[in-house]
Amino acid sequence: MSQPPLLLALDLTGTFAFGLNGALTAVRMVRLDLVGVLTLGMMTALGGGILRDILIGSLPPATFNDVLYLGVAAGGALVAFFISVELERFAKLITIFDAVGLGVFCVTGASKALAYGLGGVQAVLLGALTAVGGGTLRDVAIKRVPSVLTSDFYAVPALVGAALTVFAVNLGIYGIASALVAAAVCFTIRMLGVRYSLRVPSTPRRDGAGRPAVAHPGRGSARTTRGETSMDTSRASAVLADLDTALSWQEDFYRDLHAHPELSHQETRTASLVAERLRELDYQVHEKVGGTGVVGVLANGDGPTVLLRADMDALPVREATGLPYASTATADGEPVMHACGHDVHVACLLGAAQLMASATGQWNGTLVVLFQPAEEVADGARGMVDDGLRALIPRPDVALAQHVLPMPAGTVATNAGPTLAAADSMRITVHGRGAHGSMPQSAIDPVVLASMIVVRLQTVVAREIAPGEPTVLTVGSVRAGTKSNIIPDRAEILLNIRTYSERARADVLDAIERIVTAECQASKSPREPEFELFERFPVTDNDASSTGRVAEAFAGHFGDRAGPLGQWAASEDFSDLATAFDIPYTYWGIGGIDPDLFERGPQEVPANHSPTFAPVIQPTLSTGTQALVVAALAWL
Incomplete structure (x- = not known):
């Protein structure tokens, strides 16, 4: 049954996009070689149609009778392999092509099932299978729970498009126009899901991270036994064993960031330094997400996915710390300073990223490190989400972040429930x-x-x-x-x-x-x-279970240097990231003030956004780096 030229063009576009997306997943998640990337790309593009043809008895599958489809799918995979980094800036366009493929595949799959004499319900299911089956095979091949089973808004548009196709055939009005309408409806629903982060209802969480508490013995419950806590503490100690030696660069890196602050949406230099270091650590790196955002993904076998976040932007403040590395930077004639400690956050997260990458034998799962722009103007997190973040990374089980505060350096503090206003x-x-x-x-x-x-x-x-x-x-x-x-x-x-x-x-x-x-x-x-x-x-309302897990991990590692944070009237947009993925989160504080100075009382202690705010380098950097590692290992 030949296709009209327009449907054929859309079908090939979808095949190319599916091949591209499947190969990008291979590059991002498991760092396969050329053969592996090509295999996953073609599997994603063609797997659904092959499964459909086998089920309806159309043998050999149509894919093997038309070399054009094989070539287009392979072409998409090869493009992804050779220019994966450059493709990240076209994430939105790729998502659009993927939605086109989803719409066309569900229509052609359903219509072919009907042509082979299957009933309407079976045709709807096979239409959806054609659209999502390849991606499911890809996910199974890389040992990941298929995205269509984890409440992502992907299978629903395909089912709707296939159902409209069956409806049109039963009414005797199926043709090019009705096929385009069904595909367009599927496309529209999918793009609305991407735009507004729509999700299918999922099962209730039992441990604050979206999986049963028994999934990871010794790590899966917010209430761990003393022996289990000791095991996590031992793993953290192993990861942090070479902290001082491994991070010999960290202090100078921090001084450089402090001396070169950049305002919201202008963090180009900072982002470039971050991306360069992440690539050296063998992370899959996505740049220019939401303007200047940077995301690194490190896949390390089966297990949960943990997102760690740091913000990068500075403030229009004239620095008055008198430090030898004090900022003299300006933007449009206005002085600029890291007066909120975001330079600390960046240096700590990069340090944690290196330690985790160097000790993959101590943990399992996927680590996502996210460097966010424009926190100070409240739109950086949302900007990354709107720029396709959900399509770039695997869905995290939990999101974690921290902030340096006017507390004694070397301390960490947590709070469940509303924490930031x-x-x-x-x-x-x-x-x-x-x-x-x-x-x-x-x-x-x-x-x-x-x-x-x-x-x-x-x-x-x-x-x-x-x-x-x-x-x-x-x-x-x-x-x-x-x-x-x-x-x-x-x-x-x-x-x-x-x-x-x-x-x-x-x-x-x-x-x-x-x-x-x-x-x-x-x-x-x-x-x-x-x-x-x-x-x-938004309010930063820390998930109680996740906060309890982090607090217990901190108590095991930091001892009496870990304590309660309470509520602070400061504000953050970090929770917009967690809300977009519908996942729990927790946000804690680390101290940055010299303990002797802190003892003099609040009138003597510089607060965030003050021209004299400058956290002491140590133990602030060491504590912040350790906190991120210890918290991540509570899941991984």
């Missing part, structure tokens, strides 16, 4: 009527209006939020006018709100709008006020 920045513009400073009776003064708003906003937390609900409302900026004798016609107020629950968040935002609107009415403002929300961070 949600943050909302708001720009409010209120309007008045301008006039000469000598004629205030002719004006509606927005400066006075803004001042009344600022005073009244102080009552929101004090009088509208329950005392037990941690909430912060800060007026960070009030701007109006240009000259002393001119009453301006508008004023701008910048607010920052920190909350730990959605109810408190909504209550505070509603109160702000109510107060501002009322004050404008009281002042006879000629226009309604304007409200703009920006730089919105």
